[in-house]
Amino acid sequence: MSGRYYIEVYGCSLNHADAALAAGMLEAAGYRRVETPWEADVILVFTCTVRLDSEERMTRRIRVLSGVAEKTGATLVVAGCMAAAQPYTVKRIYPKALLLSPANPHRVLECLRRRRSLLHEPARPKTLYTPPPRIAMHGRVAEIPIVDGCLGDCAFCITKLARRRLYSRPLEVVKRYAEELVRSGALELRVTGQDAAAYGVDIYGERLLPRLVEELASIPGDFMIRVGMMSPDQLLPILDELLEAMRSPKVYKFLHVPVQCGDDELLRIMGRKYTVDDVRYIVREARRRLPGVTIATDIIVGHPGEDEEAFRNTLRLLEELRFERVHVAQYTPRPRTRAAAMKQVPDPVKKERSKRVMEIVQRIGFEEHSRLVGARARCLALGPGERGGVEARLYNYVQVILPEGVEPGWVEVEITEATWYDVRARPTLMPLEGS
Ligand code: SF4
Structure with missing residues (x-):
């Protein structure tokens, strides 16, 4: 079994981990990941339904992705929490969807091979x-x-x-x-x-x-x-x-x-x-x-x-x-x-x-x-931040935003600015702008 898969993931880190598990299983079987649902033989969406607005967003995405699946002949697998907590809602939107509960992401190949939803507790967790x-x-x-x-x-x-x-x-x-x-x-x-x-x-x-x-x-x-x-x-x-x-x-x-x-x-x-x-x-x-x-x-x-x-x-x-x-x-x-x-x-x-x-x-x-502004500290630079700069963490997990170009790893910094959410800092070995 091989082909191309497209994957969308919502919700918390558990759902992302489940999606990674399913993607790993597909790739081990020869599937290749593609960037748009239009190129895929299998479309996976790992849903989250923690709040009403999450559910509404999922409903919209399932509608759009099922439209693609109908046109291309791809199989749509709806996984994640909505598949288990609201299976009828999913089936109402797209009766052909295969459902994969959060207990079963490692069985994605079985789901595809048997063309069956897997919602029950697996023998092997x-x-x-x-x-x-x-x-x-x-x-x-x-x-x-x-x-x-x-x-x-x-x-x-x-x-x-x-x-x-x-x-x-x-x-x-x-x-x-x-x-x-x-x-x-x-x-x-x-x-x-x-x-x-x-x-x-x-x-x-x-x-x-x-x-x-x-x-x-x-x-x-x-x-x-x-x-x-x-x-x-x-x-x-x-x-x-x-x-x-x-x-x-x-x-x-x-x-x-x-x-x-x-x-x-x-x-x-x-x-x-x-x-x-x-x-x-x-x-x-x-x-x-x-x-x-x-x-x-x-x-x-x-x-x-x-x-x-x-x-x-x-x-x-x-x-x-x-x-x-x-x-x-x-x-x-x-x-x-x-x-x-x-x-x-x-x-x-x-x-x-x-x-x-x-x-x-x-x-x-x-x-x-x-209170941290002006302090010198060591922080762990991790990589590009979501809203620009480089994201790093202090020893107590306070988020630090560093200027672009700082390599991942430990870095000595001076904290220059605070927001309610994070602090901004510059490496002490980096020259001040304009100097
Ligand atoms: S509903 Fe599921 S995916 Fe969403 S936050 Fe809760 S556990 Fe995570």
Whole structure:
């Protein structure tokens, strides 16, 4: 089986990793990647449906790509979360689409050969496979998904319908793959999962993230490890050991702990299994044990049950804990979730609250970053940034934008400017403009 494939990928790093796995399988079978769907025999789209606007975008793309498939005779494979969480929506748009769930990207060839959708749990999980580094790496950055799915059951989350079970990648598979990535030139290994703190529970019966981080940090080479998102309730039991493992100079001092809101009653309605005090404890401990640590969090604005008082509690928490980075999302109802059936917060209220949260987030981000201006630091240059310049990271994962032309690797810099989101810097060995 061989031919040409075209691939489009949306959503989070897990979806990108699944797409890399499928692309690796196709290329191993002789398929060649092409740049437009018009040239392809197989068109793959890895969908994301985390929010209503993502779903609408996917719907538009599936319509366009199915139009191409109809004209050229190509096979359209709709993979990713929408395939599993909303298969009927996809089939309504294009009944001939083959569906490939997030549990099955490694079976893409079987899907094509048998011309059958694969939506059920596979006998051999995808976590036993890894894509070739040349497909998985973005420049010098490599994502290593260590665990798929989560142990939670949040009222708002559609991902639970798409990635139903916890699947950890065995420790030796992760380590061997990390070694391969480092040999291929990776400077940053991003250890990711929907909930990295739950790593290991399904296959080892215990949370093994601290041990995994230690193992990865023991790999020889000049690279950094970034630990991905961790739910507070899963992080708490391993907090002590994880902070210890993160003291290694090869691990960014960075934690991503999504609090979602600052109100205990609203956390209960959301189905989150921790309290605001649990998060306060995590933040306090992390800052005490890892000086300079960056703590990122996520906030959902306008979830059902969020009254003005609950919302104010969220604002107060942001002021109190001063997270260095906050991802803010306006709640949108997702099909077949509990929160979708609850009384909704009106859209104008959500909008206005998002604005109020963003004002605080931007002010605190700017204040924190401004403190760095004038400092000299070492940062790891990774490659071209999305909005120009060269992207780099400080030891605590603060994003640094360097001038064009800086080569990947460690570089001494002086921080010259701050925004709420990142800092700008120039290498100390680079002459000032005009001098
Ligand atoms: S896991 Fe969530 S964010 Fe990632 S692709 Fe699926 S729906 Fe999108």
